[in-house]
Amino acid sequence: TSYKISDLPKPRYARVNTLKMDVESALLEFKKQYEVSQDAMVPDLLIFPPRTDLHDHPLVKSGSVFLQGKASSMVAVALGPKPGWEVIDACAAPGNKTVHLAALMKGKGKIIACELNKERVKRLKDTVKLAGATNVKVKHDDFLNMSSEDPAYSKVQAILLDPSCSGSGTVVDRLDHLLPSYTADSSDVNRLEKLAAFQKKALEHALSFPTVERIVYSTCSINQVENEDVINSVLPLASSYGFELTTVFPQWPRRGHPVFDGSQHLLRTDLIEDKEGFFIALFVRKGASTPAKH
Numbered sequence: 568t569s570y571k572i573s574d575l576p577k578p579r580y581a582r583v584n585t586l587k588m589d590v591e592s593a594l595l596e597f598k599k600q601y602e603v604s605q606d607a608m609v610p611d612l613l614i615f616p617p618r619t620d621l622h623d624h625p626l627v628k629s630g631s632v633f634l635q636g637k638a639s640s641m642v643a644v645a646l647g648p649k650p651g652w653e654v655i656d657a658c659a660a661p662g663n664k665t666v667h668l669a670a671l672m673k674g675k676g677k678i679i680a681c682e683l684n685k686e687r688v689k690r691l692k693d694t695v696k697l698a699g700a701t702n703v704k705v706k707h708d709d710f711l712n713m714s715s716e717d718p719a720y721s722k723v724q725a726i727l728l729d730p731s732c733s734g735s736g737t738v739v740d741r742l743d744h745l746l747p748s749y750t751a752d753s754s755d756v757n758r759l760e761k762l763a764a765f766q767k768k769a770l771e772h773a774l775s776f777p778t779v780e781r782i783v784y785s786t787c788s789i790n791q792v793e794n795e796d797v798i799n800s801v802l803p804l805a806s807s808y809g810f811e812l813t814t815v816f817p818q819w820p821r822r823g824h825p826v827f828d829g830s831q832h833l834l835r836t837d838l839i840e841d842k843e844g845f846f847i848a849l850f851v852r853k854g855a856s857t858p859a860k861h
């Protein structure tokens with residue numbers, strides 16, 4: 568027997584780009600052709616039956632709607648930026664979450680979208696253009712080189728950190744690695760360790776920005792080393808800067824693996840239940856005056 572994720576019926580999601588179109592109009596338009604409903608947790612997200620193919624739909628081509636999964640769409644909402652804020656998207660390309668942030672901010676304020684890889688900077692710019700997100704400044708740089716002391720970032724209130732990860736929550740097809748008999752080989756382990764080291768460094772860097780009040784860390788990995796372990800390892804530092812781990816989407820049932828006190832604040836999506844494995848953590852600085860609600 569082979570176990571394949573692609574064999575599981577998976578609803579299709581599409582996010583309405585509210586910079587270009589409101590959710591009601593998008594629903595009306597899609598209802599002409601499809602069975603469609605609105606997501607209860609992410610209000611600008613629409614749900615379609617499995618195998619619905621919207622790639623060539625005019626609303627997708629025009630950037631009024633983005634084909635973006637549910638877990639991925641929860642990340643910007645978890646950060647909860649308000650119109651007028653300054654936000655850093657630390658690892659931004661291809662920019663799905665960048666333009667979602669722009670929509671949540673109603674195109675007001677400023678998003679500094681940082682991306683290291685030159686080719687991917689192009690894709691990021693294309694996404695920003697397609698979305699009509701005029702408050703995004705694309706920066707081709709290493710996030711680790713953006714100095715937290717730089718006056719250019721002295722008003723930044725929130726950071727979205729979606730670093731490179733193994734992608735084990737989305738790229739896997741065969742599910743054999745979930746069987747008890749499966750063992751990862753040493754090259755996998757080595758790769759995960761390298762990724763986790765970068766993820767930790769990037770998160771520590773995000774925590775060092777003096778005016779930041781909210782930080783969201785997310786991966787599309789199911790591996791504890793890239794998720795709970797990264798969060799756990801920065802807790803003393805986070806606390807020294809006045810940050811607290813805060814519950815992401817309290818109504819969501821699947822939480823972080825219970826490997827440290829506070830892991831119930833973390834959010835996981837499940838490979839089988841949700842058909843993709845994601846991880847989201849939220850840090851809020853104590854006394855921050857702008858708690859966003861979901």
Ligand code: SAM
Pocket residue numbers: 657658659660661662663664665681682683684687708709710711729730731732
């Ligand atoms: N947030 C994106 C989205 O939703 O469309 C996906 C981001 S992807 C998981 C991670 C990105 O981080 C990659 O494009 C990678 O090139 C970039 N990256 C890796 N290391 C980086 C660094 N040190 N500084 C900035 N970007 C980096």
